[in-house]
Structure formats: structure tokens, C-alpha cells
Amino acid sequence: MPRLRAASLYRVSFRLNGRAVAGQAEPRMLLSDFIRHVLGLTGTHVGCEHGVCGACTVQIDGVPARSCLALAVQAEGADIRTVEGLAPAPDRLSLLQNAFRENYGLQCGFCTPGILMSLDALLRDRPDATEPEIREFLSGHLCRCTGYGSIVKAAMDAARKLRAERERA
Numbered sequence: 001m002p003r004l005r006a007a008s009l010y011r012v013s014f015r016l017n018g019r020a021v022a023g024q025a026e027p028r029m030l031l032s033d034f035i036r037h038v039l040g041l042t043g044t045h046v047g048c049e050h051g052v053c054g055a056c057t058v059q060i061d062g063v064p065a066r067s068c069l070a071l072a073v074q075a076e077g078a079d080i081r082t083v084e085g086l087a088p089a090p091d092r093l094s095l096l097q098n099a100f101r102e103n104y105g106l107q108c109g110f111c112t113p114g115i116l117m118s119l120d121a122l123l124r125d126r127p128d129a130t131e132p133e134i135r136e137f138l139s140g141h142l143c144r145c146t147g148y149g150s151i152v153k154a155a156m157d158a159a160r161k162l163r164a165e166r167e168r169a
């Protein structure tokens with residue numbers, strides 16, 4: 001009878017929300033599990049675990065990415081941002097988070113971290129994004145509470161405020 005061998009552990013290190021972090025991972029460990037279970041940041045949610053729902057979206061080197069479709073070992077040396085990195089201070093929400101709060105852009109909140117990470121990247125590059133473009137961009141996110149109307153409203157409000165902020169600067 002073949003003997004089962006324990007999988008090797010590899011050291012994985014990257015920047016997470018601006019800080020250097022490191023931990024041990026088996027080669028098959030998903031990045032989402034590494035962030036949640038090894039690094040202890042549970043703001044990144046896991047729904048389908050096969051790239052459909054968007055709940056696990058983080059930013060890898062500034063680009064929104066499904067952390068359930070990446071292995072932890074692939075993140076070596078990357079610059080990763082999760083929802084915990086959005087707020088400028090522990091007692092302050094980002095402009096985008098605040099727009100979600102003010103426009104009732106969430107219900108249970110399960111899909112919210114992934115949506116915020118996608119929108120944060122979109123509005124950083126395209127604060128003039130139109131409503132159809134925002135809807136198209138969010139089409140890779142599933143919300144079980146079907147709150148899409150208020151999510152889009154919150155995104156449009158954030159875009160408007162971001163443009164005003166940039167014009168003042």
C-alpha cells in the first residue's frame with residue numbers, strides 16, 4: 001500500500017496592504033485561504049471557490065483578481081491589497097466605502113469586500129466611468145441579496161465625489 005507523504009511547506013512573502021508579511025503554505029494552498037487562515041485577514045470572503053462569484057476579489061499589483069483562482073505561492077513578491085487596506089485610518093472610511101454606507105450599497109455584506117476592491121481599482125483609473133461601464137465592470141460579481149441597484153448608485157456617487165475631489169486638488 002502506498003504511503004502518504006506530508007506535502008512540503010513553502011515560505012511565501014509579499015506586501016499586504018503596505019506591510020511585509022510572510023507565512024508557510026503547501027503548494028496547493030489558495031491565495032484566499034492563505035490570506036484568511038494563515039495571515040488572519042478575514043475581510044476577503046470566499047463563496048464559490050471557482051472564480052464565479054467575485055467575493056474573494058483582491059488587488060494584485062493594482063489589478064483586481066480572484067484570490068480563489070491563485071495559489072499562495074504565486075503571490076511571492078507581489079503587492080496585494082485587500083478590503084482591510086481601503087480605509088485611510090481605523091476610524092475613517094474611504095470615499096468609496098462611505099458612498100456604499102450612504103447609498104445602502106450593501107445588505108448582508110458578503111459580496112461587498114470583493115465589489116469594493118474591483119470598484120476601487122476601476123475608479124482610481126476611470127473616475128469618469130459611465131453607469132453602463134460600471135454595470136459591465138460589476139458583472140463579474142454576484143450579490144445574493146440582489147442589491148445591484150443600490151450598489152451601482154453607490155458606485156456612481158463615489159465616482160462623482162472622486163471627480164469633485166480631483167478637481168479641487
Ligand code: FES
Nearest residue numbers: 047049051054068
Ligand atoms: S470565491 Fe473566488 S470567485 Fe467566488
Ligand code: FES
Nearest residue numbers: 107111143144145
Ligand atoms: S449584500 Fe448580501 S450578497 Fe451582496
